[in-house]
Amino acid sequence: MAPALVLLLHGALLGLCSGDSLFPSRHLVLQSGQEGRVLEDWRQPLSLKLMQEAEDLSLLGSRDLAELEPECRELLTAFANSSMKLTGCLVRSARPVRLCQNCFRQFREINEQLENITRAVGVRNFSDSSKCSSSLLMSDRLQIVLILSTFFNDTWEKANCANCLKNNSEGLSNNTVMFLALFNASLTCFEHNLQAQEDSNYTQVCKNCSVTYKNLNALYKRMQESKQEHDAEEQSHLCIDVEDAMNITRKLWSRTFNCSVPFSDTVSVVAVSSFILFLPVIFYLSSFLHSKQKKRILILPKRIQSSASLVNIQEKCH
Template sequence: MAGVAVLMAVLLSSVWGRGLGSLAAAGEPLGGMSPVGGGVSLVAEELLWDRLVVGPLAASQGGVGGGGGGSAPSWRLSWSLASAPPLLEELAVDESCRELLRDFANSCASLVDCALKNARPVRLCEDCIPQFHNFWGNFDNISKSSGNISCSTQLLRSDRLQLVLKLYRFLQEIWSKSNCDACLNESKTELSADSLIFKKMLNNSLNCFEQYSSDHPNHNGQPSNLSILCTNCKESYKNLTAWYNKMQKNQNLCIDIEDAMNLTRQLWSKTYNCTVPCSDTIPVIAVSVFLLFLPVIFYLSSFLHSEQKKWKLIQPKRLKTYSSVLNIQDQSSCSSAIT
């Protein structure tokens, strides 16, 4: 909706300017120009309205109302009523509420201006704090009732569109999605202590990048010896990364810090082609090798320390009984032979 409104405003401004230019080129009297701000007089506005709106509409409806000539006064009357309706303004909004509406409109314009100027790189949470507080304060003034007059009813819920309320929710959503509360202090007036430390570390890293990239530039403006920059700025970049990871773990990141860290990482890895070697590489390799050979060690030790089972021949009970009977018979035969 906002994009459509802006587009319509640009188109109307362009058409209006071209229309005035065509009138001036044709030698038509414009009724004088305002000396302040280049405004157009009422005569010029009516003449341009007849040229751009009333004329084409009358021509398109030439068969109605006697060739379309009688439609011009009603169109001009409608334009005059739409441009200055004081009775409708007094009926719709009380004067005290209208003053609050003006203040809120100014605060919204100031906030949007600040947000767009700090869109890239993102500095919304840090540089637009006063504008947000002014925006919240003016909306609170509208929400509160003043005596017997409820400005909240007149300005927020008196029509189907509810433009003031929708605009407030839109700008408030920008603040919420930016997660600005995470990197501000409790009063939401300035950066928190952790955010200030991150900002200091960020400046140290960027100053180091700038120093060593300007000491050895080549014809493209980039450092000719990247190893010097990577070596001398490695410590500050590692400290910055460690502090950022700590803030991320504690959920203290807002869009300003996230965007700053992303841009710094792009400088480090893509622009300067630097890398930070992992300090845990050797322990990780050692543990991996140990786990790889652990099954081999287990089976080898089991084979060496296990006792070999010996096979034992077990005679059946029937065979044992038969051998004992034979033994008795042999003994009896021997004794009879002796006698």
């Protein structure tokens, strides 16, 4: 072994025995409670450690990546609470559909919260609210606040809830209140007569609830015609609550109870059906009589022609 290498190894062993590190720049100070941190710091590459230190410095120097201001966090918390209330109401009212009548207050509240966030956008002298709007709405690519707001608005428009509410969405319109009252009266009538009868042919339901059902159906038709007359085609639908309630009632009336033809109109229905059945007989009978009449008309001109030729011959003889 070369003398220089022997001297180097000897010096290294002496340094280890005395407790010195082989690399002075990475001196390890092992104290109680710090061993894990020092060893972990020792194992990390220098480039990764420098990147983490640079990221920490950027967090301290950038206001966009720092914590939100207290005013902004209050606005965000209020919007989160309103979103949670509206989402829960929409899910709970999904079946049977009661979105518009149960959730219009929560929908109005979340719009107010969004207005509180966006009302100062575009002002030259940036206030705290405009800083909050830029931080909460435009600071990242996802823009979760705007996505949630767009989802709620699209759902509300697809349900046509504005057609069930007053102009300022302060409550249900008069026609909607009247319709829901008739709808509840129809369901109550169905339930009462189902409990009263013993057989399963639903005759009592059809007989005793026909007036209530007719009034409900007539009101629905009037509301539908009025909407189609004043609004465009894409906005002519009634709100989803009214449409779903009418569909449920019609299915019960026609499919479940088999009350498509009211009992009071049985005589007129039988008369119309009998007339339709006798229409072919009347048609063939009239066709037969008309053909015989036509044959008689065709024979008459031949006689007239023969008499006319006889008169011409007599005139030639004279």
